[in-house]
Amino acid sequence: MEVLKAEHVSFSYRNRYQTVHAVNDVSCTFECGKVYAIVGKSGSGKSTFLSLLAGLELPGAGTVAFKGVATAKMDCDLYRRDHAAVIYQNYNLFPLLTAMENVLYSMNLKGVRSQKAKERAEKELLAVGIKKEQFKRYPPQLSGGEQQRVAIARALAAGNEIILADEPTGNLDVSNSEQVVRILLRLAHEENRCVIIITHDPEIAGLTDKVYTMRDGSLSES
């Protein structure tokens, strides 16, 4: 099922001194049940495109649509809360909340009751390989790979069908990267989520279902 669609999307950063055309006339569709990679040189517009897909920025021209509704016409905070989770290279966990509390937070935002939320959080943390004795640790007391897996559990617990990951393995060693990518593949293939990964790593791109290359703001199928 087609869940996310970009049609002739362009975006420029403007300030007093210059205009940077970061994304130029990009069209593509993303389906549930598949993992996509977006590769390309630094500065080619990958993160900007992901921000557009996440509704963190709105297109200057064209549309990004989730199930037929343009991001420009929706409440993008709700869109990210309920449908599109964003995962970053630096994990972005709340440092003063434990692993468990980080996951619970995303469900509390949605009003899931505490006992149910706790069970769900436990299930998702275990599913990404975080052990029970680690639930009460704070992010700085976890390794990078563990923190990234908590970030994924947080996205999962919220039930979002789209996972947008910007260099999710950028700070991880080979074995942790593999583990994180395997989790993302499973989410798409077994839980029917749509996963979009920005990556520098050709090996990771090779594991996905479809690879797009970004060049100077333009997207092409590889």
Ligand SMILES: Nc1ncnc2c1ncn2[C@@H]1O[C@H](COP(=O)(O)OP(=O)(O)O)[C@@H](O)[C@H]1O
């Ligand atoms: N906030 C910003 N203001 C101005 N230019 C920006 C900003 N963010 C990114 N850019 C520029 O937009 C282009 C695309 O950047 P980005 O999407 O971050 O590329 P990538 O993720 O592929 O490295 C680059 O030329 C970058 O310098």
Ligand SMILES: [Mg+2]
């Ligand atoms: Mg980037």
